[in-house]
Amino acid sequence: MTGRLEGKRAVITGGASGLGAAMAQMFAAEGAQVALTDLNLEGAQAMAAKINAEFQGAACAFAHNVASEESWIEVVKQADEAMGGFNILVNNAGIGSMGSVEDESFKNWKKVMAVDADSVFLGCKYALGVMKHHGPGSIINISSIAGLYAAGNMSAYNAAKAAVWLLSKSVALHCASQNYDIRSNSIHPVFIKTPILFDMGKVLDAGSDEELMNKLSRGIPLRRIGEPDDIAYAAVYLASDESKFVTGIELKIDGGMSAQ
Numbered sequence: 161m162t163g164r165l166e167g168k169r170a171v172i173t174g175g176a177s178g179l180g181a182a183m184a185q186m187f188a189a190e191g192a193q194v195a196l197t198d199l200n201l202e203g204a205q206a207m208a209a210k211i212n213a214e215f216q217g218a219a220c221a222f223a224h225n226v227a228s229e230e231s232w233i234e235v236v237k238q239a240d241e242a243m244g245g246f247n248i249l250v251n252n253a254g255i256g257s258m259g260s261v262e263d264e265s266f267k268n269w270k271k272v273m274a275v276d277a278d279s280v281f282l283g284c285k286y287a288l289g290v291m292k293h294h295g296p297g298s299i300i301n302i303s304s305i306a307g308l309y310a311a312g313n314m315s316a317y318n319a320a321k322a323a324v325w326l327l328s329k330s331v332a333l334h335c336a337s338q339n340y341d342i343r344s345n346s347i348h349p350v351f352i353k354t355p356i357l358f359d360m361g362k363v364l365d366a367g368s369d370e371e372l373m374n375k376l377s378r379g380i381p382l383r384r385i386g387e388p389d390d391i392a393y394a395a396v397y398l399a400s401d402e403s404k405f406v407t408g409i410e411l412k413i414d415g416g417m418s419a420q
């Protein structure tokens with residue numbers, strides 16, 4: 161690739177799978193060092209090993225529960241020590257959830273809010289302590305098109321992803337007001353081919369993965385669902401200094417869905 165992230169050091173949550181793994185691989189290919197964190201430590205280590213086989217010493221992996229304040233404090237310390245500071249944070253780890261306001265249990269609501277929204281608050285809060293000494297920096301929060309447009313059967317997920325959307329702007333304005341040289345933006349994917357999508361499809365009883373993809377693509381003007389790399393390309397742009405005047409935006413990657 162072309163060294164667009166040469167010298168950058170990134171923490172990517174949820175790096176074991178799906179979008180996190182795709183972003184970690186593309187960031188390393190563009191010259192960045194990456195710390196992959198995940199509840200699934202084995203998966204994060206396997207992905208780091210895959211990256212290191214091609215780009216020696218580019219990746220490390222840490223166990224992380226993004227919903228836990230203690231875990232964030234520990235991971236920020238570990239990544240700081242392993243990479244000599246860092247300047248990119250990708251808050252990507254998340255879980256899906258289907259359920260209307262009547263069907264959703266309060267217990268699951270709190271779990272979704274913790275993993276999908278508290279995680280981003282905690283990540284920004286603790287990572288800034290390191291990032292402000294290693295600018296220019298970039299925070300990339302993975303929300304969803306479901307953080308901007310509601311569905312009757314996605315109450316908790318809608319609410320959590322909407323929180324990520326506006327929190328990203330609050331962080332952007334705070335960093336600007338403090339002259340940190342750190343930008344903060346959110347990415348809003350529509351359906352992307354990763355395990356989370358197929359898990360949600362099973363809850364909907366949507367048939368085989370193939371049938372689910374066909375069904376979902378009918379609602380998208382480009383008539384297909386996305387690939388993890390569609391998100392990774394956008395994240396490389398937001399992580400790089402090419403986007404140095406871009407902060408507080410919501411980048412929709414949705415095959416035209418929100419244009420309708």
Ligand SMILES: NC(=O)c1ccc[n+]([C@@H]2O[C@H](COP(=O)([O-])OP(=O)(O)OC[C@H]3O[C@@H](n4cnc5c(N)ncnc54)[C@H](O)[C@@H]3O)[C@@H](O)[C@H]2O)c1
Nearest residue numbers: 174176177178179199225226252253254304351352354356
């Ligand atoms: N795939 C899609 O269609 C889609 C669309 C819009 C938004 N998103 C968002 O993209 C992000 C990545 O999802 P994905 O599609 O790659 O799904 P995925 O299930 O493939 O990956 C999610 C990763 O997060 C990890 N994780 C889950 N809970 C965690 C926790 N508490 N602490 C640390 N790690 C945890 C999982 O182990 C997994 O590796 C999520 O925030 C998701 O909401 C995905």
